[in-house]
Amino acid sequence: MVGIVSYGGYVPRYRITPAEIGAVWGIDGKSYGESLGVKAKSVPGADEDTITIAVAAARNALKRVSINPKDIGAIYCGSESHPYAVKPTATVVAEAIGATPDLTAADYEFACKAGTAGIQTCMGLVKSGMIKYGLAIGSDTSQGAPGDPLEYTASAGGAALLIGNEKVVAEINRTYSFTTDTPDFWRREGQMYPSHGGRFTGEPAYFRHVLTCAKKLMEMQGTKPEDYQYAIFHQPNGRFPRRAGKMLGFKDEQINQGLLTPYIGNTYSGAVMLGLCSVLDVAKPGDRILAVAFGSGAGSDGFDITVTDEIQNFKRENAPLIRHYIENAVEVNYAIYTKLKHQIILREE
Amino acid sequence: MRDVAIIGIGMTKFGELWEKSFREIGIEAGLRAIEDAKISGDLLDALYVGNMSAGKLIEQEHVSSLILDYSGYSSKHLPAVRVEAASASGGVALYEAYLAVASGMYDFVMVGGAEKMTDVGDAEANRELCSTADNEWESIFGATYASLFAMLARRHMYEYGTTEEQMAHVAVKNHKFASKNPVAHFKNTLTVEQVLTSSPVATPIKTLDCAPVSDGAAAVVLCPWDHARKFCDTPIKIAGVGLATDTIALHSRRDICTMDAVVRASSKAYHMARIGPKEVNLAEVHDCYTIAEIVEIEDLRLVKKGEGGKATAEGQTDIGGKVVVNPSGGLKGRGQPPGAVGIAQVVEIVQQLRGEAKERQVPGANVGITLNIGGTGATAFVSILKREN
Amino acid sequence: MQIPRFWRQIPNRYNLIGVQCENCKKVYFPPRIVCPDCHRLSIGKMKQYKLSDKGVVHSYTVIYEPAEGFENQVPYIMAIIQLEDGPRITAQIVDCNPEEVKIGSRVEMVFRRLGEDGKAGIIYYGYKFALVKTQT
Numbered sequence: 047m048v049g050i051v052s053y054g055g056y057v058p059r060y061r062i063t064p065a066e067i068g069a070v071w072g073i074d075g076k077s078y079g080e081s082l083g084v085k086a087k088s089v090p091g092a093d094e095d096t097i098t099i100a101v102a103a104a105r106n107a108l109k110r111v112s113i114n115p116k117d118i119g120a121i122y123c124g125s126e127s128h129p130y131a132v133k134p135t136a137t138v139v140a141e142a143i144g145a146t147p148d149l150t151a152a153d154y155e156f157a158c159k160a161g162t163a164g165i166q167t168c169m170g171l172v173k174s175g176m177i178k179y180g181l182a183i184g185s186d187t188s189q190g191a192p193g194d195p196l197e198y199t200a201s202a203g204g205a206a207l208l209i210g211n212e213k214v215v216a217e218i219n220r221t222y223s224f225t226t227d228t229p230d231f232w233r234r235e236g237q238m239y240p241s242h243g244g245r246f247t248g249e250p251a252y253f254r255h256v257l258t259c260a261k262k263l264m265e266m267q268g269t270k271p272e273d274y275q276y277a278i279f280h281q282p283n284g285r286f287p288r289r290a291g292k293m294l295g296f297k298d299e300q301i302n303q304g305l306l307t308p309y310i311g312n313t314y315s316g317a318v319m320l321g322l323c324s325v326l327d328v329a330k331p332g333d334r335i336l337a338v339a340f341g342s343g344a345g346s347d348g349f350d351i352t353v354t355d356e357i358q359n360f361k362r363e364n365a366p367l368i369r370h371y372i373e374n375a376v377e378v379n380y381a382i383y384t385k386l387k388h389q390i391i392l393r394e395e
Numbered sequence: 396m397r398d399v400a401i402i403g404i405g406m407t408k409f410g411e412l413w414e415k416s417f418r419e420i421g422i423e424a425g426l427r428a429i430e431d432a433k434i435s436g437d438l439l440d441a442l443y444v445g446n447m448s449a450g451k452l453i454e455q456e457h458v459s460s461l462i463l464d465y466s467g468y469s470s471k472h473l474p475a476v477r478v479e480a481a482s483a484s485g486g487v488a489l490y491e492a493y494l495a496v497a498s499g500m501y502d503f504v505m506v507g508g509a510e511k512m513t514d515v516g517d518a519e520a521n522r523e524l525c526s527t528a529d530n531e532w533e534s535i536f537g538a539t540y541a542s543l544f545a546m547l548a549r550r551h552m553y554e555y556g557t558t559e560e561q562m563a564h565v566a567v568k569n570h571k572f573a574s575k576n577p578v579a580h581f582k583n584t585l586t587v588e589q590v591l592t593s594s595p596v597a598t599p600i601k602t603l604d605c606a607p608v609s610d611g612a613a614a615v616v617l618c619p620w621d622h623a624r625k626f627c628d629t630p631i632k633i634a635g636v637g638l639a640t641d642t643i644a645l646h647s648r649r650d651i652c653t654m655d656a657v658v659r660a661s662s663k664a665y666h667m668a669r670i671g672p673k674e675v676n677l678a679e680v681h682d683c684y685t686i687a688e689i690v691e692i693e694d695l696r697l698v699k700k701g702e703g704g705k706a707t708a709e710g711q712t713d714i715g716g717k718v719v720v721n722p723s724g725g726l727k728g729r730g731q732p733p734g735a736v737g738i739a740q741v742v743e744i745v746q747q748l749r750g751e752a753k754e755r756q757v758p759g760a761n762v763g764i765t766l767n768i769g770g771t772g773a774t775a776f777v778s779i780l781k782r783e784n
Numbered sequence: 785m786q787i788p789r790f791w792r793q794i795p796n797r798y799n800l801i802g803v804q805c806e807n808c809k810k811v812y813f814p815p816r817i818v819c820p821d822c823h824r825l826s827i828g829k830m831k832q833y834k835l836s837d838k839g840v841v842h843s844y845t846v847i848y849e850p851a852e853g854f855e856n857q858v859p860y861i862m863a864i865i866q867l868e869d870g871p872r873i874t875a876q877i878v879d880c881n882p883e884e885v886k887i888g889s890r891v892e893m894v895f896r897r898l899g900e901d902g903k904a905g906i907i908y909y910g911y912k913f914a915l916v917k918t919q920t
């Protein structure tokens with residue numbers, strides 16, 4: 047049985063509202079935010095980046111179990127905002143959680159599904175017996191160009207899933223991916239901000255991949271939407287995942303617990319994984335979860351998951367629940383936001 | 396060991412000496428000391444120079460040789476030694492020179508302290524001061540030099556009820572003295588209100604709680620006590636010295652509000668001089684921040700532990716009080732060229748004991764003490780100077 | 785800062801790895817080569833020790849005139865923290881307003897960026913602290 051042995055999430059404490067962003071660009075940000083289904087987005091502190099968020103999430107995951115970090119045989123960090131273009135995030139995480147030196151580690155990039163790609167790799171390594179535990183992390187401090195629609199949603203956060211086959215709190219019954227070459231969103235080497243195809247990111251990209259992936263996975267598993275207590279879809283805004291869910295036949299009650307974008311924005315590689323953490327925060331034995339990530343470029347990773355009895359012995363309380371991060375937030379204005387994001391040009395010493 | 400006298404003193408003005416280089420100020424102070432000692436420079440046996448950071452601040456190492464050369468003595472090939480102990484460099488240089496004369500190795504020794512801070516910008520000057528703390532375990536984490544004294548101050552307030560107003564009184568008193576000192580960096584007087592409303596640096600420390608960054612140099616000439624009267628009507632005796640150290644990082648101290656190195660160095664000096672704190676008439680202490688003066692007068696046992704702030708606010712450290720502290724204006728008013736501070740303190744006490752301090756003369760000055768610290772108190776040098784009638 | 789100087793202290797700065805004197809059991813951070821209490825008796829007996837990541841604020845200050853590299857964080861809080869295992873350390877306190885910090889406040893370690901060697905240089909990571917808040 048391969049599955050999730052532990053999980054941990056982390057979201058920086060700062061938030062900015064669409065109204066605050068819109069005011070800078072002369073538009074009604076409040077209405078725009080409502081149309082996106084986003085009330086606020088998270089903003090990293092001045093000393094936070096994808097690496098620190100990944101470490102915070104990984105440490106939270108390890109606080110909930112008593113495993114020896116040296117038994118982690120692989121760490122994969124997925125992000126589209128690795129602080130280094132060359133020099134892995136994963137090695138810093140490995141050192142910070144005490145997993146070095148007997149392990150393999152690498153960084154993944156696949157837009158918003160780089161973290162879930164890491165889950166699949168870890169599953170394969172665990173299943174084959176090559177490693178005892180694998181740690182898959184999705185973490186981002188995503189960038190939206192100032193004034194671009196992305197600025198209202200691109201946020202920061204991350205989650206870490208410890209994959210193994212002992213004391214599994216949620217079994218991953220199957221994973222399936224649907225991948226094509228679809229250039230809906232990208233960032234060229236050396237560019238500070240990503241570019242995107244506007245409305246092209248919708249139908250041919252997000253919806254085609256998410257819906258096909260979900261349908262095929264359910265087909266393979268012989269399941270229907272009503273067999274799931276929870277469904278988590280990639281959440282670039284608050285609307286897309288609800289619409290995708292509806293098109294597949296899911297109800298809002300199945301979607302709500304795993305839909306975090308309205309409160310924290312799109313955490314990119316962290317998005318579906320944080321949604322899954324939020325669901326695992328409340329899930330009971332036997333609950334079935336469908337999780338479908340989407341990464342531009344494009345592909346979807348789908349997971350069919352069943353919560354096990356082990357969750358009753360699991361020490362969720364040893365680390366903050368996702369709700370804690372959502373509730374303990376501090377709103378900042380646009381001026382502080384630019385300061386936190388290092389966009390104020392300081393004097394060079 | 397022989398008794399040692401100070402027969403000559405000299406110093407430059409302290410402040411922003413834009414037009415003068417490091418070597419110029421170093422030599423200016425030395426020549427004045429020689430002139431004051433009324434000796435021929437040919438008599439000198441050795442030179443000791445206290446300097447904190449010439450390597451970083453003017454990109455010049457090997458300043459001992461440099462100063463000796465530009466003093467015109469290169470052809471005599473005298474021994475010259477540079478001493479570094481952060482802002483206690485001057486004091487430690489004096490300590491080493493004292494040992495050399497007391498031991499009988501040398502008869503006439505020049506001890507100088509010099510620092511050129513303003514050839515670099517404020518940021519670099521502050522970085523240099525920061526590097527005198529534990530760079531790897533304090534400074535790198537974002538601690539500034541002021542922030543370390545600020546944490547000392549906050550704890551002192553917590554333990555003893557010291558107030559920001561009491562700290563302000565240190566600045567007010569020291570500026571008052573500095574306004575009467577022709578070599579002082581600052582000539583303006585301050586009010587408690589001005590200090591309290593100055594902008595925050597690292598709470599509770601505000602701009603006017605901080606000593607400035609200054610250029611300057613000071614020098615003294617030492618000789619055996621038995622020769623002193625030949626050159627000087629009022630030689631001043633170095634009655635006691637003490638040098639002590641403590642952990643480099645403030646956080647590792649037994650008690651962050653007590654400078655154990657100061658307690659130890661002063662104990663040694665008091666013992667050697669056979670003088671108790673009560674007999675001290677005046678003190679020059681290392682007020683790099685106002686809280687430093689408060690803690691230091693406690694640890695020199697000039698006032699009771701925890702009562703430094705109260706004593707200052709009550710005027711106990713001003714003229715007419717128990718002991719006059721920093722009649723020169725201190726680092727706060729006279730200025731802070733780190734390497735020169737320890738020597739300049741001695742220059743002031745000698746002037747006072749000779750009765751030559753004019754407007755700021757402390758009446759009845761017979762016994763004076765100096766305290767020069769390095770970093771946040773990781774080094775402490777104490778000297779007790781005495782007028783022998 | 786030169787790379788090797790930071791690199792060799794990664795275990796200490798990431799995970800509060802200090803040392804314990806096996807002679808007197810006292811714990812030190814940062815690591816020391818000899819025990820200041822046992823001196824000669826501690827030679828070869830200073831063993832790696834992972835300190836607890838919790839402590840209390842022993843003293844603190846809010847910095848308005850920053851150290852180099854911290855300009856973007858002004859005002860920021862520095863503290864001397866008394867760790868549960870005994871040693872005190874100097875570190876930043878993050879994720880709170882200055883008025884929330886008091887002497888005696890309980891804090892726990894977080895992992896943050898400490899600095900960088902300019903835009904093209906190495907990024908340094910390590911410990912900072914955050915107030916322990918009652919979880920909702």
Ligand SMILES: [Zn+2]
Nearest residue numbers: 805808819822
């Ligand atoms: Zn010991």
